[in-house]
Amino acid sequence: MRKHSFYCHSLLWMGILFLAGCSTAGRYRETIDKTAAQIIEQKQMEALGRIEPFTIEKPEEILRKKLILGQDLLYSSPASLGVKEIEPIPHWPNDDYLSSGKTDADATISYSSEPIKLTLIDALQIAAKNSRQYQSQKENVFRAALNLDLARDRFRNTFNGSVENTLGADLSRADTSSSFSNSVVGNFSRRLLNGVSLSARIGFDILKLLAPNSSTTKGFFGDASISIPLLRGAGRHIVAEPLTQSERDAVYAIYTFERYKRTFAVSIAQSYLSVLQQIDQINNADQNYRRLVLTTRQIRRQGDAGLKSPVEVDQGIQDEYSARLSWIGAQFSYQQVLDNFKVTLGLPPDAHIELDENELQSLAESVKKTINLDQEIRIDEEIPPADAPIDLPQISRENVGPMELDENYAIRLAFENRLDLRTAQGNVYDAQRAVVIAADNLRAELTLVGRANNNDDLNFHKASYNALLTLDLPIERTAEIVSYRNSLISLERAVRDLQDLEDGIKLDIRSQLRDMLESRENLQIAAQSVTLADRRVKSMNLYLEWGQRQIRDLLEAQRALLQSQNSLTRAIVNYRMAELRLQSDLGVLQVDENGLWTEFSPGGVTHDNESE
Numbered sequence: 001m002r003k004h005s006f007y008c009h010s011l012l013w014m015g016i017l018f019l020a021g022c023s024t025a026g027r028y029r030e031t032i033d034k035t036a037a038q039i040i041e042q043k044q045m046e047a048l049g050r051i052e053p054f055t056i057e058k059p060e061e062i063l064r065k066k067l068i069l070g071q072d073l074l075y076s077s078p079a080s081l082g083v084k085e086i087e088p089i090p091h092w093p094n095d096d097y098l099s100s101g102k103t104d105a106d107a108t109i110s111y112s113s114e115p116i117k118l119t120l121i122d123a124l125q126i127a128a129k130n131s132r133q134y135q136s137q138k139e140n141v142f143r144a145a146l147n148l149d150l151a152r153d154r155f156r157n158t159f160n161g162s163v164e165n166t167l168g169a170d171l172s173r174a175d176t177s178s179s180f181s182n183s184v185v186g187n188f189s190r191r192l193l194n195g196v197s198l199s200a201r202i203g204f205d206i207l208k209l210l211a212p213n214s215s216t217t218k219g220f221f222g223d224a225s226i227s228i229p230l231l232r233g234a235g236r237h238i239v240a241e242p243l244t245q246s247e248r249d250a251v252y253a254i255y256t257f258e259r260y261k262r263t264f265a266v267s268i269a270q271s272y273l274s275v276l277q278q279i280d281q282i283n284n285a286d287q288n289y290r291r292l293v294l295t296t297r298q299i300r301r302q303g304d305a306g307l308k309s310p311v312e313v314d315q316g317i318q319d320e321y322s323a324r325l326s327w328i329g330a331q332f333s334y335q336q337v338l339d340n341f342k343v344t345l346g347l348p349p350d351a352h353i354e355l356d357e358n359e360l361q362s363l364a365e366s367v368k369k370t371i372n373l374d375q376e377i378r379i380d381e382e383i384p385p386a387d388a389p390i391d392l393p394q395i396s397r398e399n400v401g402p403m404e405l406d407e408n409y410a411i412r413l414a415f416e417n418r419l420d421l422r423t424a425q426g427n428v429y430d431a432q433r434a435v436v437i438a439a440d441n442l443r444a445e446l447t448l449v450g451r452a453n454n455n456d457d458l459n460f461h462k463a464s465y466n467a468l469l470t471l472d473l474p475i476e477r478t479a480e481i482v483s484y485r486n487s488l489i490s491l492e493r494a495v496r497d498l499q500d501l502e503d504g505i506k507l508d509i510r511s512q513l514r515d516m517l518e519s520r521e522n523l524q525i526a527a528q529s530v531t532l533a534d535r536r537v538k539s540m541n542l543y544l545e546w547g548q549r550q551i552r553d554l555l556e557a558q559r560a561l562l563q564s565q566n567s568l569t570r571a572i573v574n575y576r577m578a579e580l581r582l583q584s585d586l587g588v589l590q591v592d593e594n595g596l597w598t599e600f601s602p603g604g605v606t607h608d609n610e611s612e
Contacts, residue, residue, distance in 0.1 A: 025093035036145040037559040044574035047254040067351040117350035128595030130346030144253035161186045195239040223453040232445040261591040263582045276360040278334040285327040288562040292323040343400035417587030424498040431494040439485040445472035512582040519575035529564035
């Protein structure tokens with residue numbers, strides 16, 4: 001009865017080992033995906049203090065695919081529509097990755113064959129789902145999680161098994177003999193964080209178990225061993241170093257991705273506003289072209305009447321030609337900038353897309369209210385004598401924007417929030433640990449090994465035992481000495497990299513604050529220049545009708561109006577982008593998983609004009 005029980009248990013273990021090796025590639029993928037997701041959540045909480053949704057699986061119906069199919073755009077292969085559209089090749093693993101398990105469609109933009117109008121919010125969300133560079137950054141985080149799981153696996157309990165069938169024949173003698181064995185073997189191993197390695201093996205020979213008159217334990221065999229490092233390679237800080245570094249690398253990957261999300265969102269806003277700025281230049285060029293057409297008609301009529309010289313008529317015609325060239329150039333520049341923007345979003349450059357021009361108007365109104373651009377031109381003020389001392393007005397610190405912070409406060413804020421700075425600081429600590437590891441390799445190696453072996457009988461009183469103590473003296477350590485010296489050099493480099501980044505942060509913040517101040521001054525000047533230039537054009541038109549001015553005065557006024565209009569739009573965009581870049585450089589611009597930002601609110605913060 002006991003023997004029958006052993007047979008049942010033996011067959012049970014055989015079945016378990018067989019089934020354990022029959023899992024499909026798809027199941028393995030699903031398992032590791034869940035593990036990686038758990039690791040990412042852990043590291044998000046550790047690095048950021050919060051958890052946000054994260055996946056590298058893209059929606060099946062992303063906007064790129066919608067546009068290609070809906071607008072009948074050309075594409076070279078099904079891969080252009082996404083990985084889910086390609087066909088499995090021969091010998092593809094048993095995994096439904098290409099055919100099922102598809103995520104929900106991207107509902108950011110509804111399906112349409114007509115040109116799609118995008119707001120800035122739309123653009124940010126589309127970029128987060130369609131940008132290839134953005135997807136690569138997310139995959140870097142996922143890969144860091146996979147590497148961490150692999151590092152953790154080195155310190156887990158490891159079980160594996162095998163079934164061995166051996167058929168042998170001895171033909172060297174006159175009497176031919178043959179042999180056959182069938183055994184099932186299970187293995188266990190574990191490496192502890194202090195360096196101790198454990199391993200065990202147990203198995204049984206099925207033929208011996210089934211042989212007549214065999215005992216219940218006949219045919220079983222097993223062995224075990226333990227290895228304990230006592231000098232070199234001993235200690236948790238040495239043994240667990242690869243795991244420690246992988247844990248920290250996963251945090252660094254989160255830091256890097258969060259930093260990338262901020263800079264990426266700012267770059268999308270910059271590209272979006274650049275397209276709108278180009279549209280505004282088209283509108284300004286269109287208005288200027290129309291004004292010059294009317295002016296040329298008027299001059300030619302006056303020339304026919306003998307009121308204007310041929311030279312003045314030619315001046316008007318020449319400026320009309322120049323205006324047409326500018327108008328045409330502005331349209332082609334817009335098309336190029338728009339195509340570049342589409343590619344930045346991860347969309348085909350031939351897709352039919354429009355941007356919401358109201359965004360620029362809303363931005364202009366917001367900026368004008370923020371820094372009070374509605375100031376009248378002072379033309380009635382008393383004019384000082386010609387020989388009076390000239391006092392140049394200093395750069396104004398009044399009507400500052402909310403992000404024109406005190407410099408020292410801004411730098412402290414950046415030091416507290418810049419995630420790449422935390423990574424650089426961590427790299428210094430990592431380099432210090434590398435020095436410790438390299439120094440440990442210079443020591444002698446003393447290892448205690450113990451083994452136990454039992455064959456054919458599960459009687460541990462009859463097993464064989466042995467112990468081994470090995471000592472490797474540090475006589476030849478050239479490679480280790482070189483490694484140790486290199487570790488110190490790496491530490492020096494890590495410190496220099498930290499210093500370089502710290503100085504770069506200060507430089508960027510000081511530069512952004514100056515850019516904001518300059519943009520605000522440019523805004524004030526450009527706003528008044530537009531008003532003044534528009535008044536000049538109207539006045540010159542009246543004077544020209546009365547014959548009191550030469551044509552070049554009107555043409556010069558019109559050129560000044562066009563230039564000031566473009567300068568005003570450029571100053572508005574530059575000021576807004578300086579605000580966003582500063583928030584990104586400070587590390588306070590929060591961007592969620594959909595690519596949408598939450599701006600920093602500096603309420604109650606000291607500004608530059610208040611700190612003086």
